[in-house]
Amino acid sequence: MKFNTITYSxxxxxxxxxxxxxxxxxxLKSFRPxxxxxIYPILANLEKAxxxxxxxxxQTGRPDKKIYELTDSGKALLxxxxxxxxxxxxxxxxxxxxxxxxxxxxxxxxxRLLTKRKDYLTQYEKDVVARHDSLLxxxxxxxxxxxxxxxxxxxxxRRRIRLVAEExxxxxxxxxxxxxxxxx
Amino acid sequence: MKFNTITYSxxxxxxxxxxxxxxxxxxLKSFRPxxxxxIYPILANLEKAxxxxxxxxxQTGRPDKKIYELTDSGKALLxxxxxxxxxxxxxxxxxxxxxxxxxxxxxxxxxRLLTKRKDYLTQYEKDVVARHDSLLxxxxxxxxxxxxxxxxxxxxxRRRIRLVAEExxxxxxxxxxxxxxxxx
DNA sequence: AATAACATGTAAACAGTTACATGATTAC
DNA sequence: GTAATCATGTAACTGTTTACATGTTATT
Numbered sequence: 001m002k003f004n005t006i007t008y009s010x011x012x013x014x015x016x017x018x019x020x021x022x023x024x025x026x027x028l029k030s031f032r033p034x035x036x037x038x039i040y041p042i043l044a045n046l047e048k049a050x051x052x053x054x055x056x057x058x059q060t061g062r063p064d065k066k067i068y069e070l071t072d073s074g075k076a077l078l079x080x081x082x083x084x085x086x087x088x089x090x091x092x093x094x095x096x097x098x099x100x101x102x103x104x105x106x107x108x109x110x111x112r113l114l115t116k117r118k119d120y121l122t123q124y125e126k127d128v129v130a131r132h133d134s135l136l137x138x139x140x141x142x143x144x145x146x147x148x149x150x151x152x153x154x155x156x157x158r159r160r161i162r163l164v165a166e167e168x169x170x171x172x173x174x175x176x177x178x179x180x181x182x183x184x
Numbered sequence: 185m186k187f188n189t190i191t192y193s194x195x196x197x198x199x200x201x202x203x204x205x206x207x208x209x210x211x212l213k214s215f216r217p218x219x220x221x222x223i224y225p226i227l228a229n230l231e232k233a234x235x236x237x238x239x240x241x242x243q244t245g246r247p248d249k250k251i252y253e254l255t256d257s258g259k260a261l262l263x264x265x266x267x268x269x270x271x272x273x274x275x276x277x278x279x280x281x282x283x284x285x286x287x288x289x290x291x292x293x294x295x296r297l298l299t300k301r302k303d304y305l306t307q308y309e310k311d312v313v314a315r316h317d318s319l320l321x322x323x324x325x326x327x328x329x330x331x332x333x334x335x336x337x338x339x340x341x342r343r344r345i346r347l348v349a350e351e352x353x354x355x356x357x358x359x360x361x362x363x364x365x366x367x368x
Numbered sequence: 369a370a371t372a373a374c375a376t377g378t379a380a381a382c383a384g385t386t387a388c389a390t391g392a393t394t395a396c
Numbered sequence: 397g398t399a400a401t402c403a404t405g406t407a408a409c410t411g412t413t414t415a416c417a418t419g420t421t422a423t424t
Contacts, residue, residue: 004383005276005281006383006384008285009281009284012281012284012285015288020402021405031284034384034385035385036404037385037386037387037406038383038384044405059392059402061392061393062390062402063402063405064403064404065402065404066403078288079285079288079289081282082282082285082286083296085300086282086300087278089277089279091276092273093274094189094192096216096273097189098265098270099336100215100337101192101196101199102266103332103335104199104263104333105266106331113266120272146290147287151287152284152285152287155283155358156280156283159354162353162354163347166347166350174342181330188410206373206375218412219413220375221413222411224377243375246375246418246419247374248375249376250376
């Protein structure tokens with residue numbers, strides 16, 4: 001059976017700890033967002049293929065929890081995937097398409113667009129920094145041990161923070177450049 | 185009629201100059217990549233809706249060129265879109281999913297993964313810088329005029345260059361951190 | 369001689385989102 | 397009392413890629 005790449009991301013969550021579908025969706029948010037309607041079938045497929053097993057936790061008033069756990073074959077499959085060539089990243093960002101055409105609307109429109117982006121990034125930066133800080137506060141020792149899951153998480157957060165900060169600098173530089181065309 | 189966001193990216197290309205479907209695919213590559221099988225129907229729809237008109241350029245030995253040009257209604261629609269709220273950007277990047285799980289494979293695997301990324305980014309940086317430079321060499325005056333299309337292009341290239349450079353710094357920093365776990 | 373670029377498009381498959389179905393519990 | 401969170405999933409729709417169909421011309 002051939003799996004798509006999001007399946008490996010799901011396995012990456014289960015490698016760290018047994019999780020429900022609902023949990024997996026939350027955990028994926030930071031590096032590979034997906035809707036629950038996409039995740040539930042993936043978990044079912046993993047179980048059918050023997051790469052995950054399920055434990056049922058009965059609940060009252062809401063659907064019973066299905067706690068998924070990675071099997072040895074699942075773990076082996078995931079670790080194997082790490083040696084394959086990752087496909088080049090793809091980004092879809094309306095802001096870039098808007099910027100591409102904003103010249104036709106004049107400098108004021110460009111300023112509006114870039115200011116909106118700056119606000120978005122500022123908020124985003126705050127969120128990521130907060131999550132990064134709370135990760136470090138949990139157990140700063142684990143975060144620097146490359147054999148621990150939190151090491152990976154820390155690297156990912158740090159990357160995000162750096163990139164967002166750099167795009168903010170770019171926004172400000174671009175806005176600064178546009179100033180002279182607005183004021184005069 | 186309601187259009188999806190890639191349609192606006194296509195209109196953004198046509199706003200700059202009349203183009204064939206083949207050309208549009210090439211032009212989109214830098215900020216909103218898409219396959220030709222997705223673009224041809226979009227162009228046909230734009231024409232049907234009256235937002236683009238087609239001029240036929242007969243050729244021998246290969247299909248006649250269909251040169252699309254944006255109409256006034258198309259231009260108005262595009263400029264209107266620039267005032268709407270862009271949806272938050274989404275990125276799909278296998279490398280991030282691999283990094284998320286690489287802790288389970290140990291520091292040497294992490295070094296391999298990051299080195300591969302570094303190589304990819306180094307090549308990518310070279311490409312973008314080259315395209316940025318060739319843009320500047322064409323007409324450096326237009327590039328600083330926010331009423332000209334090349335101003336938008338220059339901003340987009342500069343953003344890419346900055347972000348790639350920042351991710352390269354992050355790679356190197358992370359690799360440096362991993363060194364001590366490998367050598368000893 | 370082989371490969372890349374030029375040029376159009378359709379059909380099928382895959383990936384991903386939105387809407388639906390269902391409702392208790394918890395926090396404000 | 398209102399909104400968010402918890403918890404599962406299916407069906408329909410939209411978006412994107414891959415495979416097919418068909419060749420010529422230019423470059424290496």
